[in-house]
Amino acid sequence: MTGYSPLYSRLDALLTSNREFWQFMPFASNQLIWTQSHPGLCQWLMSLDDEAIARYIEDGDALSQALAEWIPDAAELYQLAMTESYPSQQKPLPKGLDIGIPGRKWQQITAFNQVIPTLELPWLEWCAGKGYLGRVLAASHGTAVTSLEWQQALCEEGEAAARKLKLPIDFVQGDAFDPACEQHICSQQHAVALHACGDLHVSLLQRVAAKQGRAVSISPCCYHLIRASHYQPLSRIGRQSTLTLGKHDLRLPLQETVTAGQRVRKQRFVEVSFRLGFDSLQRFVRGCDDYMPVPNVQKAQLNNGFEEFCRWAADKKQVTLPAGIDYQYWQQMGENRFALVERMELVRQLFRRPLEMWLVFDRACYMEESGYQVSVGTFCPKPITPRNILIHAEWMPESL
Ligand SMILES: C[S@@+](CC[C@H](N)C(=O)[O-])C[C@H]1O[C@@H](n2cnc3c(N)ncnc32)[C@H](O)[C@@H]1O
Incomplete structure (x- = not known):
């Protein structure tokens, strides 16, 4: 049993027994x-x-109170999916760092930076885009950043901005799924991924765990962007679940259009x-x-x-x-x-947030099973981004 497995199991039981209401x-x-x-x-x-x-x-x-008349588990589902916010620590940043970064993205990355621990390790930024997060990490911690991104144009823009700001950031153009990219993951490193979609953030967790990287912090999104036709649970406990999630089900956590x-x-x-x-x-x-x-x-x-x-x-x-x-x-x-x-x-x-937490806890349990100490919380309020969950895992071999 690991720290998040009881929560995962209870959510799994409630989502399974109430499938007729959401699946x-x-x-x-x-x-x-x-x-x-x-x-x-x-x-x-x-x-x-x-x-x-x-x-x-x-x-x-x-909503959970109103539905409780027909869905007796409604209140418990609502409670189980509530997530605490991480304590935030002010980390001063030099002026001018936000040039070209859209307002909400800036709020997300500064909030992300303020809740992750300072481990004085080099950073790996997975699926970096233009490397906005890497920019803040490099400036705030003074440690080197490697930013992996698939699109050449984004790498070039990010590289130019880093040079202008004199920040120690190296861009690597590469496909996160390509085994060749594993060379960029090493044990003395803090890997991060802000809003890397579905399989992309999963691939980071798997590779960090395989290489026993010291720390990884991810904010997952787009759970439905997977290569398989159905969700493949990561954790041992997740593989025991009888829930089978197709892409339509995996979109539910993102549905807030109304x-x-x-x-x-x-x-x-x-x-x-x-x-x-x-x-x-x-x-x-x-x-x-x-x-x-x-x-x-x-x-x-x-x-x-x-x-x-x-x-x-x-x-x-x-x-x-x-x-x-x-x-x-x-x-x-x-x-x-x-x-x-x-x-x-x-x-x-x-069931939207409970299903998201089921997916998040599967990731958390996987890292725990791989010897990591894991925390799960929100890194910013929802209006800044509804994908506001942060999973942080640190290698603790003695917890195996
Ligand atoms: C949602 S964006 C997030 C970008 C950045 N982390 C941020 O929060 O601004 C996802 C990024 O992943 C990149 N990406 C998509 N597939 C990839 C792959 N196979 N390997 C590396 N990067 C990839 C995209 O080009 C895009 O820049």
């Missing part, structure tokens, strides 16, 4: 999927107006209701009650109206639309289904 595709269903199993829940959902939905999205505690402003919400309503309207239409035309995904659409294309959208989508999916279709009827169907999708997504929101 499905709201888009694919043309009615609330709990119509038979939980009619009371459906009645409650249909009684909510847009404002009430927005309020529950903002207030996870209120709290967007009026304009974005309106745009989303148009796009999603058009898609759902077309889906209902294609089911009718093909005589087959299966959901049909449609590729991404240029936003401007939506301005041409629902009928045009259907023609475009039918062409993409090679569906022949007969003459005489009542497009107004199918558009209305789409709008009705949008309301149902919103309500099913509201219930799934209860």
